[in-house]
Amino acid sequence: MASDKSQQFGEFDLINKYFLRNSLSNPSIDHHHEQVLLGIGDDCALLAPPPSDHMLAVTSDMLVENRHFFSDADPKLLGHKSLAVNLSDLAAMGAKPTAFTLSIALPHINHAWLSAFSEGLHAISDQFHCPLIGGDTTSGPLTIAITAMGYLPKKSALKRSGAKVGDDIWVSGEVGDARYALGIRRGEWPSIRPDASSWTKIALRMDAPQPRVDLGIALRDVAHSAVDISDGLLGDLQHILKASQCQAAIQIDQVPVSTQLQLESQAMRRICSLRGGDDYELCFTAPRQNAAQIEAIGRNLNLRLTKIGNITEAPISSSSNDAIHRMELIDQQGERLPLQEVQMYLKSFDHFDVA
Amino acid sequence: MASDKSQQFGEFDLINKYFLRNSLSNPSIDHHHEQVLLGIGDDCALLAPPPSDHMLAVTSDMLVENRHFFSDADPKLLGHKSLAVNLSDLAAMGAKPTAFTLSIALPHINHAWLSAFSEGLHAISDQFHCPLIGGDTTSGPLTIAITAMGYLPKKSALKRSGAKVGDDIWVSGEVGDARYALGIRRGEWPSIRPDASSWTKIALRMDAPQPRVDLGIALRDVAHSAVDISDGLLGDLQHILKASQCQAAIQIDQVPVSTQLQLESQAMRRICSLRGGDDYELCFTAPRQNAAQIEAIGRNLNLRLTKIGNITEAPISSSSNDAIHRMELIDQQGERLPLQEVQMYLKSFDHFDVA
Numbered sequence: 001m002a003s004d005k006s007q008q009f010g011e012f013d014l015i016n017k018y019f020l021r022n023s024l025s026n027p028s029i030d031h032h033h034e035q036v037l038l039g040i041g042d043d044c045a046l047l048a049p050p051p052s053d054h055m056l057a058v059t060s061d062m063l064v065e066n067r068h069f070f071s072d073a074d075p076k077l078l079g080h081k082s083l084a085v086n087l088s089d090l091a092a093m094g095a096k097p098t099a100f101t102l103s104i105a106l107p108h109i110n111h112a113w114l115s116a117f118s119e120g121l122h123a124i125s126d127q128f129h130c131p132l133i134g135g136d137t138t139s140g141p142l143t144i145a146i147t148a149m150g151y152l153p154k155k156s157a158l159k160r161s162g163a164k165v166g167d168d169i170w171v172s173g174e175v176g177d178a179r180y181a182l183g184i185r186r187g188e189w190p191s192i193r194p195d196a197s198s199w200t201k202i203a204l205r206m207d208a209p210q211p212r213v214d215l216g217i218a219l220r221d222v223a224h225s226a227v228d229i230s231d232g233l234l235g236d237l238q239h240i241l242k243a244s245q246c247q248a249a250i251q252i253d254q255v256p257v258s259t260q261l262q263l264e265s266q267a268m269r270r271i272c273s274l275r276g277g278d279d280y281e282l283c284f285t286a287p288r289q290n291a292a293q294i295e296a297i298g299r300n301l302n303l304r305l306t307k308i309g310n311i312t313e314a315p316i317s318s319s320s321n322d323a324i325h326r327m328e329l330i331d332q333q334g335e336r337l338p339l340q341e342v343q344m345y346l347k348s349f350d351h352f353d354v355a
Numbered sequence: 356m357a358s359d360k361s362q363q364f365g366e367f368d369l370i371n372k373y374f375l376r377n378s379l380s381n382p383s384i385d386h387h388h389e390q391v392l393l394g395i396g397d398d399c400a401l402l403a404p405p406p407s408d409h410m411l412a413v414t415s416d417m418l419v420e421n422r423h424f425f426s427d428a429d430p431k432l433l434g435h436k437s438l439a440v441n442l443s444d445l446a447a448m449g450a451k452p453t454a455f456t457l458s459i460a461l462p463h464i465n466h467a468w469l470s471a472f473s474e475g476l477h478a479i480s481d482q483f484h485c486p487l488i489g490g491d492t493t494s495g496p497l498t499i500a501i502t503a504m505g506y507l508p509k510k511s512a513l514k515r516s517g518a519k520v521g522d523d524i525w526v527s528g529e530v531g532d533a534r535y536a537l538g539i540r541r542g543e544w545p546s547i548r549p550d551a552s553s554w555t556k557i558a559l560r561m562d563a564p565q566p567r568v569d570l571g572i573a574l575r576d577v578a579h580s581a582v583d584i585s586d587g588l589l590g591d592l593q594h595i596l597k598a599s600q601c602q603a604a605i606q607i608d609q610v611p612v613s614t615q616l617q618l619e620s621q622a623m624r625r626i627c628s629l630r631g632g633d634d635y636e637l638c639f640t641a642p643r644q645n646a647a648q649i650e651a652i653g654r655n656l657n658l659r660l661t662k663i664g665n666i667t668e669a670p671i672s673s674s675s676n677d678a679i680h681r682m683e684l685i686d687q688q689g690e691r692l693p694l695q696e697v698q699m700y701l702k703s704f705d706h707f708d709v710a
Contacts, residue, residue, distance in 0.1 A: 037410055041598070042515050043447035043583060044412035044505075049405045055392055056411065057399035058488060060502060062458035064495030092398035103417035103500045133413060136500075140419030145458045145491075145500030147415060150399075160397050228398060243396070 011137050014109060015040065018118040019102065019132060035098050035151075036133055045133035047099060050151040057095035057150045057157070061085050065142035070185075075113045077207040078144075079120025084209050085230060086148035087128055088280040091216035092228040094158040095150030097130035105140030128213055158219060158226035158284065163244035167224055167285035167311040170294060172212050173304055174258045175233055176269065177205035179276020189268070198260045205258070209280035215305075218297045219284055226284035232277045234327060234345050240285065241314075241326040250309035253332040274329075274345040285311050366492050369464060370395065373473040374457065374487060390453050390506075391488055400488035402454060405506040412450035412505045412512070416440050420497035425540075430468045432562040433499075434475025439566050440585060441503035442483055443635040446571035447583040449513040450505030452485035460495030483568055513574060513581035513639065518599035522579055522640035522666040525649060527567050527658055529613045530588055531624065532560035534631020544623070553615045560613070564635035570660075573652045574639055581639035587632045589682060589700050595640065596669075596681040605664035608687040629684075629700040640666055 020040050038046035050056060063082055065071055083100060090097050102121070106114075125131055130148065181202045183189050194202060212228075219226060225244060229236045233255065241248055255273045262269070286294055291307070298305035315325060327346065329337040375395050393401035405411060418437055420426055438455060445452050457476070461469075480486055485503065536557045538544050549557060567583075574581060580599060584591045588610065596603055610628045617624070641649055646662070653660035670680060682701065684692040 038512070038514065043444040043581075044414040044450060046448075046512055047411040047413060049407055049409055049411060052404055052407055054404055056402040056404065058402060058454075058456060058502075058504070059399040060456040060458045060490045060500070062460060062491045062493050062495075062498075062500060064460050064493055064498075067460075067493060067495050089398040093401075095399060099413075101413060101415040101502055103415045103502075105417060105419050105422075105498060135415045136417045138417050138419055138422060140417075140422050140498060141496035143417075143419075143460060143495060143498045143500075145415070145417060145498075147413075147456055147458075147502035149413070157393070157401055159393065226398075 014114070014137055018114045019135070019137075021122065021132075036131055039131065039133045040135075045099070045101070047133070047149070054151045054153050055157075057090055057093045057152055058147065059086055059089035059093075060145065060147040061089070063144040074207065075116040076120035079117040079122075080124045080208050082144045082146055083121055083124045083130070083148070084211050084280065086146045087124070087130065087211035087213055088209065088228040088230065090148055090150040091211050091213045092158060092226050092282055093150075093152065094156055094216045094220040094226070095152040096217055097128045097148060097150045097213060099131050099133040100125070100146055100148040102132055102135040103137075103145040104135070105138050105143040107139065107142055128211070152220065156220040158216065158223055160225055160227055160240045160243040162225035163240050163246055163285040163311050164224050164287070165246055165311055165313050166288060168288055168291060168307050169237070169248060169250065169283065169285050169309040169311060170223075170305055170307050171229070171233065171255065171281055171283045172215055173279075173281040174256045174261075175229065175279045175281055176257050176261050176272030176276050177202050178209070178278035179272040180261055180264075180268075181206035182276075182278070183272075192264070194260060201258070202260055206278060209278070211280055212282045212303070214301055215282055215297065215303060218301065219282075219286075219294075222290050222293055222297070223284040223286040226282050229279050229281050229283050230277055232275045233279070233283060234274050235277070235347075237283050238326065238346065240283070244311070245314055247312045247314045247326045247328070248309055249312050249328040249330060251332075252308075252329050252337070254306060254308045256304055256306045270345065275347060369469070369492055373469045374490070374492075376477065376487075391486055394486065394488045395490075400454070400456070402488070402504070409506045409508050410512075412445055412448045412507055413502065414441055414444035414448075415500065415502040416444070418499040429562065430471040431475035434472040434477075435479045435563050437499045437501055438476055438479045438485070438503070439564050439635065441501045442479070442485065442566035442568055443564065443583040443585065445503055445505040446566050446568045447513060447581045447637055448505075448507065449511055449571045449575040449581070450507040451572055452483045452503060452505045452568060454486050454488040455480070455501055455503040457487055457490040458492075458500040459490070460493050460498040462494065462497055483566070507575065511575040513571065513578055514598070515580055515582055515595045516598040517580035518595050518601055518640040518666050519579050519642070520601055520666055520668050521643060523643055523646060523662050524592070524603060524605065524638065524640050524664040524666060525578075525660055525662050526584070526588065526610065526636055526638045527570055527660055528634070528636040529611045529616075529659065530584065530634045530636055531610075531612045531616050531627030531631050532557050533564070533633035534627040535616055535619075535623075536561035537631075537633070538627075547619070549615060556613070557615055561633060564633070566635055567637045567658070569656055570637055570652070570658060573656065574637075574641075574649075577645050577648055577652070578639040578641040581637050584634050584636050584638050585632055587630045588634070588638060589629050590632070590702075592638050593681065593701065595638070599666070600669055602667045602669045602681045602683070603664055604667050604683040604685060606687075607684050607692070609661060609663045611659055611661045625700065630702060
């Protein structure tokens with residue numbers, strides 16, 4: 001929409017000040033950016049093609065104020081998280097991050113906010129050698145849209161459709177703390193008041209997720225399928241089961257949770273770890289004979305990798321298309337949970353809920 | 356942010372119903388999509404690498420309600436325009452569209468709106484053989500973020516920095532009608548009431564811009580530099596002059612305008628064609644000896660291509676960094692316009708103006 005420039009600090013100034021960096025010509029990180037032939041400042045960015053035996057993985061995520069983050073969220077952590085959630089999708093495919101674009105709508109120009117946001121964004125961009133190559137800035141309700149790209153060898157993608165009957169099901173790290181933090185922040189559980197040091201740990205799991213990029217790359221020829229559990233462990237595992245036309249038996253009390261969450265009731269532990277979203281760990285399936293290799297990867301990356309179940313044959317009945325019939329949840333006594341309880345844990349994250 | 360799915364029609368239903376198509380397996384268009392190895396439905400989409408002598412062009416644009424389009428905008432035209440503005444950036448680089456991602460925030464699920472929006476989006480996607488491969492949907496203030504990707508041969512990119520002293524400056528199509536339509540729609544010029552058939556033509560220039568993809572591809576080895584004039588002819592030409600460190604002499608009354616705009620006053624014609632944005636034509640520079648070749652391209656594409664000026668040596672004075680000193684605007688009497696008037700036409704579109 002055409003309109004007049006009548007303010008001193010405009011779109012180009014904003015890009016120059018906060019998003020354009022000389023990193024592409026900085027020798028200390030230059031070797032990571034040989035794929036970027038042209039960055040911010042033209043009609044398009046230009047990337048070198050991947051090696052001919054590779055392909056390009058592309059993922060987009062949008063974060064909206066009061067929907068994905070609170071208005072008073074620390075902008076530096078928000079900058080981190082905005083890119084982290086996209087890198088997590090690349091990780092779940094086994095792709096190595098290459099570059100990303102950022103489109104951002106801002107209600108007004110707040111220099112302190114922009115400075116902190118871009119600091120957090122550039123820090124994780126540097127950490128994963130994934131430079132900002134372009135995008136768009138506009139005025140509007142605070143909205144952050146990132147598209148991240150990465151390369152991976154052909155035939156090595158960790159697709160959701162790759163799970164095989166007999167596969168072990170694994171999960172990285174510990175799950176549930178992001179949901180636990182959200183509940184505490186929202187005051188859902190007024191009786192829970194963690195001490196300051198515990199709260200720092202829990203809150204960081206929600207605010208500063210670490211995408212499992214190195215794990216995704218290490219799993220390329222080891223796992224059959226993978227997904228990142230941004231929408232909750234069971235909700236995302238469903239996608240694998242549906243795409244791979246199979247079933248899962250999950251030992252729910254094997255699901256790894258933090259020492260903080262371990263202190264809570266069984267019900268809260270299960271709600272947070274099975275159904276809570278925003279964890280950005282990887283859930284993956286792999287043949288049983290690769291277990292030792294997977295454990296070695298975990299030791300190598302200093303990352304907890306836990307076997308939580310198995311892929312089983314899908315029932316033939318027509319009702320097998322329902323997610324609820326694709327999951328057997330088994331407790332530590334070896335008992336199967338009733339369907340009603342399974343259903344509750346399967347309710348996954350959805351941005352169009354009306355709650 | 357984790358929350359509960361408590362509505363029947365959720366994010367996945369929405370994607371399935373409006374955005375996921377079987378086009379990738381539709382034989383009639385399949386041959387255009389050989390680059391797409393995996394589309395919507397996994398953590399990432401997967402694209403085949405371009406030929407090794409090609410590179411990947413990437414561009415992102417964000418459209419925000421009441422900023423880039425009115426709330427009552429026809430959703431089908433909006434679907435068209437959302438992708439068109441990105442394809443226009445690919446065109447300005449000389450890239451052939453390959454695929455795009457869409458992230459969209461919606462205040463609520465309106466099936467009539469979504470149906471029309473996706474119809475318009477898919478129509479232009481088919482027209483340019485550029486399929487939707489992924490993205491994100493969320494609730495929030497209406498915001499549309501698209502990232503489009505395309506391939507082009509190495510060393511053939513039409514960068515902004517490529518203009519050379521002596522180049523002719525060209526523009527495609529006719530410019531100014533988008534700004535003219537906006538003004539009429541806003542009631543800026545109450546005395547102007549075009550008849551229905553004229554209004555249809557003018558409004559379509561604002562609502563349904565045609566990205567000059569074929570022109571961009573044809574200009575790869577013919578032009579030195581190009582830009583799409585989404586932010587106004589002189590405003591965008593500035594980017595070429597700055598990046599190429601040169602100056603321009605523009606014959607402002609040579610700038611091609613529609614028959615409707617020709618009927619208006621000289622002042623309005625100039626305001627709309629020199630400063631008005633949203634036209635999505637290409638402005639490009641090329642060596643004088645390529646003029647006949649460019650005219651042939653225009654005949655071939657049935658697209659008006661008009662020479663409007665020349666690239667000249669930049670002045671050496673320190674003030675030469677100001678855009679105003681990079682432009683000589685010359686009227687039909689051969690007179691240079693005073694600096695004050697140049698400055699007025701240079702005020703380009705900016706989403707952070709406070710007007």
